[in-house]
Amino acid sequence: MLEIANLTVRYGAFLAVDRLTMNVGAGEIVGVVGPNGAGKSSIVKSVGGLVKPTAGSITLDGRNLLSVPVHERIELGLSIVPEGRGLFPRMSVEENLIIAGDPLRDRVRSARNIERCFELFPILKERRWQAAGTLSGGQQQMVAVSMGLMSDPRLLVLDEPSLGLAPIVIGEIGAALRKLGESGLTVALFEQNAKLTCNVADRIYILASGCVQHHDRAADLMTNPEILDHLM
Ligand SMILES: Nc1ncnc2c1ncn2[C@@H]1O[C@H](COP(=O)(O)OP(=O)(O)OP(=O)(O)O)[C@@H](O)[C@H]1O
Numbered sequence: 001m002l003e004i005a006n007l008t009v010r011y012g013a014f015l016a017v018d019r020l021t022m023n024v025g026a027g028e029i030v031g032v033v034g035p036n037g038a039g040k041s042s043i044v045k046s047v048g049g050l051v052k053p054t055a056g057s058i059t060l061d062g063r064n065l066l067s068v069p070v071h072e073r074i075e076l077g078l079s080i081v082p083e084g085r086g087l088f089p090r091m092s093v094e095e096n097l098i099i100a101g102d103p104l105r106d107r108v109r110s111a112r113n114i115e116r117c118f119e120l121f122p123i124l125k126e127r128r129w130q131a132a133g134t135l136s137g138g139q140q141q142m143v144a145v146s147m148g149l150m151s152d153p154r155l156l157v158l159d160e161p162s163l164g165l166a167p168i169v170i171g172e173i174g175a176a177l178r179k180l181g182e183s184g185l186t187v188a189l190f191e192q193n194a195k196l197t198c199n200v201a202d203r204i205y206i207l208a209s210g211c212v213q214h215h216d217r218a219a220d221l222m223t224n225p226e227i228l229d230h231l232m
C-alpha cells in the first residue's frame with residue numbers, strides 16, 4: 001500500500017534520512033523503531049507532505065504521493081497522528097473530533113465515526129464535553145488517535161504515540177492499535193518504544209541515523225531482543 005524508496009531528507013547540510021526504503025502492505029501493522037533523532041518524524045512528515053524530501057519516492061497504492069498536495073492526501077485514505085498530538089486544547093473532545101472529520105463533508109458519517117472512537121476509547125465518551133487540553137496525557141493521545149480515525153483512513157500513520165505516557169497507558173494505546181489492525185486498518189507505527197512496537201506490529205524496521213539497520217518480523221525480534229538492544 002505504502003512504498004517508500006530511497007527516501008532522503010536533508011536539512012541544509014544535515015542528512016536526516018539516508019536512502020531509506022520500506023513498505024507497508026495492505027492490512028499490515030508495520031513498526032519503525034528508532035532512538036531520538038533517528039529520522040522517524042522526518043519520514044512521517046515526508047509522507048504527510050510537511051517536509052519536502054531531497055530525493056526518493058513515496059507512493060500510496062502506486063500513486064506518487066509527492067505530487068499530491070497535503071490536503072488531498074487525506075482523500076487518498078492517508079491519515080497522520082502527529083508527534084505532539086496536534087489537538088486543539090481549548091476545544092472539547094467532541095469538537096476536536098468534529099473538526100478532524102470535516103474533510104468528509106458528511107455529518108452522518110462523522111457522527112458514526114465519533115461513536116466508533118467512543119467504542120474504542122470509552123473514557124472519551126465520558127469526557128466528550130471536556131476541554132481536550134485538560135485531559136491526562138493518555139486521554140489526549142486517545143483524542144489524537146481518534147482524530148486520525150475521523151477521516152475514515154485506509155492507512156493510519158502514528159508518530160510516537162507513547163511519548164511521555166506511563167507504561168499502563170502505553171499498553172492501552174497498544175491494545176487499541178491492535179484492535180484497529182484486526183478490523184483491517186493498515187497501520188504504520190513510528191516509535192522509540194520498542195516494547196510497544198513489538199507488541200503491536202507484524203513487521204519491524206529498526207532505524208538509526210536515518211538508515212534501516214535491520215528488518216524482521218516482530219515475533220522473531222521478540223525471540224532475539226539483543227538485536228534491538230544492540231541496534232538501538
Ligand atoms: N527542521 C529541522 N532543521 C534541522 N534539523 C532538523 C530539523 N528537523 C529535524 N532535524 C534533525 O534531523 C534528525 C532527525 O530528526 P527527526 O525529528 O526526524 O527524528 P526522530 O526520530 O523523530 O526523533 P525524536 O525521537 O526525537 O522525535 C535529528 O538530528 C534532528 O535534529
Ligand SMILES: [Mg+2]
Pocket residue numbers: 040041042083159160
Ligand atoms: Mg520524532
